[in-house]
Amino acid sequence: MLAEKVAPKLQAAGVELGDLVIEGEIYNNPSFFEGFSKKAGPVLIGVGLLSILLSLVGLNLRILVWIDAWGAGVGWALRGGVVALGVAFVLLNRTIKRE
Numbered sequence: 001m002l003a004e005k006v007a008p009k010l011q012a013a014g015v016e017l018g019d020l021v022i023e024g025e026i027y028n029n030p031s032f033f034e035g036f037s038k039k040a041g042p043v044l045i046g047v048g049l050l051s052i053l054l055s056l057v058g059l060n061l062r063i064l065v066w067i068d069a070w071g072a073g074v075g076w077a078l079r080g081g082v083v084a085l086g087v088a089f090v091l092l093n094r095t096i097k098r099e
Helices: 002-012 030-056 062-070 072-098
Strands: 019-022 025-028
Touching: 030 062, 030 072, 062 072
Parallel strands: none
Antiparallel strands: 019 025
16 A cells, blocks of 8 residues: 555654545554644643733733624633633643653
């Protein structure tokens, strides 16, 4: 199969495969998600908390202005969701490291 020939050559060349699909087969590389969650988790937590704090004084981050377009309740739910997603990434990253 082509997948058996290509994947080892890419890995030998130092290419991170992530979830590379070759001929319907998935080559899962957990280091891809680990690297992503290690960086994205704390960033999402920080952005979410900053958005919550700024919202308390009537301000908002420019990238998150659209959050309050559906009302204050939805805005708070989205802010909480951003923080929760960040926490989930951090916890998943810790779980991957333990295994």
